[in-house]
Amino acid sequence: MMKEVLSMDHVSFSYQSEEGVTEKAIDDISFAVQQGEWIAIVGHNGSGKSTLAKLMIGLLFPDEGEVNVFIQKLSEANLWAIRSRMGFVFQNPDNQFVGSTVQDDVAFALENNGVPFTDMVTRVHESLAQVNMSNFHDHEPHHLSGGQKQRVAIAGALALKPELLLMDEATSMLDPQGRDEVIRVVEELKTKTGLTVISITHDLEEALLADRIVVMNKGKLLTTGTPTQIFARGDELEAIGLDLPFAMKVSRLLRESGMELFGEHMTEEELVNGLWTSHFSK
């Protein structure tokens, strides 16, 4: 039985500007997320991804349409209850680190939600273990790498045992190593605990790990589908300024040079297999 975690129903939103007239930052968007899914939201800068995320956690409310989280319409009244059931990780590792040490930061949401001290201690330990940061309890933020800070932010979200984890470009300010660390942790969480994840990202290798991709373009939802379905529309994606997975780029170049290749090649493994069967296995 599928259980809906979040849905957007014909949601539109415009920022108020001094001149009055503004384009819609979010224009008539609808989609639903089921429990246990990993959704990647991709789109060029300014396409409305962060606005969408803010609508999901009630930092903004739609002009038109409805945002439903855990099958309730998100409103001022149930905002805090709903937020305590979801975790959020933002882009800038520094600007969301509230605590003065790693453990203080992880405990922050617990403190806010009135969790008793003894529970807090075990939850902080467990959460830090889940993101492989157990040896860093007393570290101060300016002695951590970006990837470590983001993992602490994830631990801070996990401490509340959330049903949904939202990440807004959580890896875009990290070096490749930091990015890998974070993606690996999320992947592990997803397989171990079945956590529902919505991740806004420019990183295609990350998007390929998702169950479903939502493509945004200029405030509109361009398309959603599995990575295979999405990347089958390579030209369209390139036209709106998105990158293609590396294997796909190579496979397209090969086709352009007149080589016969069968099927789509999303991953390097698929490409190598494709090459083998069509050209080298004879």
Place this chain on the structure above:
Amino acid sequence: MLEKMIFGRYIPGTSFVHKLDPRSKLSFVFLFIIAVFLANNAVTYGILLGFTLLVIFSSRIRIYFLINGLKPIIFLIAFTFLMHIFFTKEGAIIVDWKFIKIYEEGLRQGIFISLRFLVLVLMTSILTLTTSPISITDGMEDLLNPFKRFKLPVHELALMMSISLRFIPTLMDETDKILKAQLARGSDISTGSIKQRIRAVIPLLVPLFVSAFKRAEDLAIAMEVRGYRGGEGRTRYRQLKWHWRDTVALALLGVLVAALVLLRG
């Protein structure tokens, strides 16, 4: 240059002083500051200095770092000393060389006031060097708790302080980066007339403010999303623990005060 200053910095460690509860350290320093004013003769100032050295010793902070890091303040102390020497005209003349006349009382007061200044600076530095800023905040919050009754927003003040402390290194790095970026564009803060120098600060201040505001905005959102709604109904992760060593430290201070009272002139 800034990186040499140790005033207000924290050096982690495991010494007796490091391990004291921040509340006892704060009370200790507060009472010590008052006690310093009890000293009024050579013996009592001697005791004060000895006591301070004892505290420094048990904090295991190297004297060399202390002196080196407090250089700017030591200049200030030296200046105070000279002011007293040259402007106090009481007691017997002990030096009379050309236009310089130094009186006994001037020398005496110069030495005492500088000593007082020195022990105060040393003691407060030991406090900040051995106590992480966040512990100081915790200690303050706890000690100020009784004032909540008088509508003092103790929790908010403590949170504000801990966040500011948390962001000091971040903003220092930021300042350094912006400074370097503008230097690379040929800006020059260290030469030119006063007016030019003030102008040269704008390219530094504007980006710093912009960035600080951006950070504050992000932080406020991050806090809200993580359920922060003020101190009401909030539990605390940081718990303070009073140990026997805290009692010992305060008792020692009691001994100091008693000695000062008995031996002052």
Place this chain on the structure above:
Amino acid sequence: MDISLQQVGYSYGRNTPFEKRALQGVDGTIKTGSYTAIIGHTGSGKSTLLMHLNGLLKPSEGIVQIGDTQITAGTKAKELKAVRRHVGIVFQFPEHQLFEETVEKDIMFGPMNFGVSKEESRKRAHELIELLGLPPDTAQKSPFDLSGGQMRRVAIAGVLAFKPSVLVLDEPTAGLDPRGRKEIMELFSRLHAEENLTTVLVTHSMEDAARYADNIIVMHNGHSVMAGTPQNIFGDEETLASFGLGVPRSVKLQRVVEKMIGRPLPVLALTEEDLATALARAASEEGDANA
């Protein structure tokens, strides 16, 4: 303008409890007209090294030779400003340095500091706005009203405006979206090719290092541990791995294919275009052999 480093060492916070060694015995040469990539882990000393290239930092030990100027620990601050005019640095997230009321004024800041006349500076600002693909009406806008990608371009224009002969870039594409990244990298590549601008790029992207650079310096724990052409550096996968670095994706894929077909491809594929060409050739050879 040639730059050379001889046994350069640097420590932050000397003679304090917080002293931190960032560079040690670094050697290297950046030839006029070259495109040098500096790669290495975060914390390996890349940014510290960059700041030595225009005298923002003076070496604690060793010598930095920039054109005719020699910089050592004892060099006076006054001599450094002249050097900065010739070596421009675009820092990481350069949009954080914007401060003027208008884009035009912000771009003019650098050249005017270096004694270029107001008219000339303004002329350059407008040329650069066009060169960087910003809309013409950007000139009179506040830089803070622009999108992130546009702010980045304005900040880059602010460095190009004083016409440095060496352009130093510290991860110039961090945080941009894929199209933004590509456009910025292509811009630098064009400047390098057309204006013969000596370029130094710090990057985490092995793909960018392989595609754009003709010379690579590898940093590790404050030491310069490898230097050479992309072919040399990325051909030595093992040594790179010992510094925690990988090879470009094209090389990775090339290795997999080589294993599969049981023979090496003739050249190292530094870009996906190289790889596609090599694969197409290999496949047709295979076809010929089987025919």
